[in-house]
Structures are given as structure tokens and as C-alpha cells.
Amino acid sequence: MTRILTVSSTVLSTTSGANEERSVVLDDGASPERLDRALARAFEDLSRARLQALVRDGLVRCDGAVLRDPARKVGAGCRLDLSVPAPLPAEPMGEALPLTVVHEDEDLIVIDKPAGLVVHPAAGHEDGTLVNRLIAHCGASLSGIGGVRRPGIVHRLDKDTSGLLVVAKNDLAHQGLSAQFADHGRNGALERAYLALVWNVPEPRHGTIRANLARSRHNREKIAVVREGEGREAITHYRVEALPGADGVTALLRCRLETGRTHQIRVHLSHRGHPLLGDPVYGGAFKTKAARLAEPARAALSDLGRQALHAAELGFLHPRSGERLRFESPVPEDFSRLLAALG
Known part of the structure; x- marks a missing residue:
């Protein structure tokens, strides 16, 4: 069995996001083992199928040389370097679902959120959220400061908490509202x-x-x-x-x-x-x-x-x-x- 000697991980910024660079050094006395198996043993949070895909994409190196065959045997002191691209969030789609609007102008919109409605997409809640409804209602006129997953979102309510929530429709409004929420009302605003x-x-x-x-x-x-x-x-x-x-x-x-x-x-x-x-x-x-x-x-x-x-x-x-x-x-x-x- 291949023994793992050292595992390290760093995050490097790239033009396409943040790639996580991981390294593992196999024990000098290790028996040769398939590359995908050695990687799966070292990086248990990544599935073997995911690791095989990274190998085929040329994102795994052994002692500096790129390996593209998941079945390639490695061992005996080999240093494996793995580059894991950051996942790209899917851009939410607009959904024409009910939305209770309390107030709206060119800068912001105030919503009375019902209980059971998630504010923005997240794991397990990719659609049907308040953000999906806002995209359908406001079109492209939501602040981009929150990113594609949270456009215009200045503050949140728990899924099962009902009530009032304000959303920014442009960056000026987002910055102004965020400053007030950051102050938490200490200045009375x-x-x-x-x-x-x-x-x-x-x-x-x-x-x-x-x-x-x-x-x-x-x-x-x-x-x-x-x-x-x-x-x-x-x-x-x-x-x-x-x-x-x-x-x-x-x-x-x-x-x-x-x-x-x-x-x-x-x-x-x-x-x-x-x-x-x-x-x-x-x-x-x-x-x-x-x-x-x-x-x-x-x-x-x-x-x-x-x-x-x-x-x-x-x-x-x-x-x-x-x-x-x-x-x-x-x-x-x-x-x-x-x-x-x-x-």
C-alpha cells in the first residue's frame, strides 16, 4: 500500500478565479500504485472520478512532469502536485413567481418575504429563491456587488423567518445601504x-x-x-x-x-x-x-x-x-x- 508522507495545500489566485494547489509526497518505501488511487488516498475530500478528470485535464504532475493517465503507476518518493480549479457558480435564472413588493424605486426594492423562501441560491437551493424572483421582476437592474449568486442582496433573513428585506438595484444603492447595515444602526440611520x-x-x-x-x-x-x-x-x-x-x-x-x-x-x-x-x-x-x-x-x-x-x-x-x-x-x-x- 502506498503510504502518504506529506500533504500540503495552498490557494493561488489566477485570472479565472482561485486554484487550490495541493501537493503530496509518497513514502520512499511505497509500492507502486495507480495514480488515481494514490491521489484518492491523499485527498479524501475529492471523489476518484473528479481526480481522474483532473488527471486527464493535465492538472496533475509527478516530480514536475504532467501525467494524463489515471492508471499510471506511481510510488517510491514521487511528489504529486494537483491543481484544483475553483468551481464556477451557476448564474441564477429568473423565475416569475409571486413577490410581495412593499416599495420600489429606481435604486431599491423592499420585499415582504414569506416564511419558507430562501434568499439566495446555495447548496440544496439552486432555484426558487428570492434572487430568482427578483431577477425576473427587476431584469438586469440589480446591483452586481453581491456577485451572480447574490445580486443586490444587502442583508438576509433565515429561510423560515418572514418579513421585510431591502434589496439594492444598483451599486450606488448597494454601497449606501451596506454602510448603514455595517454600522448596525448605531448612528440612528x-x-x-x-x-x-x-x-x-x-x-x-x-x-x-x-x-x-x-x-x-x-x-x-x-x-x-x-x-x-x-x-x-x-x-x-x-x-x-x-x-x-x-x-x-x-x-x-x-x-x-x-x-x-x-x-x-x-x-x-x-x-x-x-x-x-x-x-x-x-x-x-x-x-x-x-x-x-x-x-x-x-x-x-x-x-x-x-x-x-x-x-x-x-x-x-x-x-x-x-x-x-x-x-x-x-x-x-x-x-x-x-x-x-x-x-
Whole structure:
């Protein structure tokens, strides 16, 4: 069996993108082995079929010489250099699907996004996204700053979070809006508020959650609270708006963001012991609490099928005119039914 002595990897910039240059040195005592097998053993993240294609494309060298035959035997101290081209993202296509437009002018468009709609194409969501709908609606008049996968996208909402979102239709608007979002409203220009239905009643009834956030070390799909000095600063202001239901089981909060981190509200509230109703990622430990709800509320929560979070307010300065724009969105029907069922 061929033994791997050393593996290294670097990324080199090229005119067509970023190629990853990988190297492996086979042990001096290694027995001869097929080139594609040696590569597959060294680079387990690449399929054998992918490696064979790279060999045939002349992107593999043995001691400096290009090899084009995947079955070629290598071994005994051979140094293999592999150049892996960066994948080219497919350009999203326009899809004439429903789009709720709250405001639109030559510079920007404000959308009331329904729950279940992914903002931009990504792995597992190549079409049917908000970007696909925007391309069909706006044509070529979207800012190119976000790249072909995220044209005009200044900020995002989670797939299952509903509410207001602004998109830039040109680069001037993109730069102006991005500056306001980067400042997170500290200068008063940007205003964002969310309605969140949570388990238990927070004490005190209004306050600020300051807890740094980072990608979880145990589950890369989750965000976690980390110690001060780690991760990124995250600040959420909250206030109890109402106490639907009985016995303090649930509370309706209005949350205002001072920073805009991924899953910020969901993680902060869960960290404080108040996860969002219906949150499958950060509220799983509270599933049994639904037994304390009346039957109509349990049914409405089941029908919701998502975290009870809605981007209800969005305010900013128009990037061209400087005019202050402010929009409000009522909670969608599924959220409203749950509130009514809680009483």
C-alpha cells in the first residue's frame, strides 16, 4: 500500500478565479500504485472520478512532469502536485413567481418575504429563491456587488423567518445601504425590529442581551454563544409586548438589533432560556412544553412548522436622496393564527 508522507495545500489566485494547489509526497518505501488511487488516498475530500478528470485535464504532475493517465503507476518518493480549479457558480435564472413588493424605486426594492423562501441560491437551493424572483421582476437592474449568486442582496433573513428585506438595484444603492447595515444602526440611520414569540416570560421584562456568537464547534450548522474575546460581538435589545396564553408559558417580544449576526435573535433568546416557539434548531429542548398549551394552540403551533419570528419593522435613509424611509409588516397569517389560539 502506498503510504502518504506529506500533504500540503495552498490557494493561488489566477485570472479565472482561485486554484487550490495541493501537493503530496509518497513514502520512499511505497509500492507502486495507480495514480488515481494514490491521489484518492491523499485527498479524501475529492471523489476518484473528479481526480481522474483532473488527471486527464493535465492538472496533475509527478516530480514536475504532467501525467494524463489515471492508471499510471506511481510510488517510491514521487511528489504529486494537483491543481484544483475553483468551481464556477451557476448564474441564477429568473423565475416569475409571486413577490410581495412593499416599495420600489429606481435604486431599491423592499420585499415582504414569506416564511419558507430562501434568499439566495446555495447548496440544496439552486432555484426558487428570492434572487430568482427578483431577477425576473427587476431584469438586469440589480446591483452586481453581491456577485451572480447574490445580486443586490444587502442583508438576509433565515429561510423560515418572514418579513421585510431591502434589496439594492444598483451599486450606488448597494454601497449606501451596506454602510448603514455595517454600522448596525448605531448612528440612528438603520432601524430593524422583529416580533418573536418565545417560551416563558423574560425577567426583566425589557433589557439587552450581550453575548458573542460564533459557529458551533460541535455542529457547524448551528451558532453558539462563546466567551468574551471569541467570536463576534452581538447585541439584542428586547421588550415584552404581550403575554398571550395563560400561566406565563409564552411571551411576545419586540427585538431590536444593534448587530446583525446569523441566527442572532434565535441564539440569544435560547441562551437566556426563552427559545422561539417552533424553532427546530435552538428550541428542541422545549418541545414537551407544548403539552401545557390548550389544544387549539398546540394545533396552531404544529401548523406554524417554523420559528415564530417576523421582521416587522425596517427603516433606513435612502442612499440617493437621504430621505428617511420606514416600513412595517403585520405578522403573517400562520403567526397570527398562533397568537389568536394562545388567546
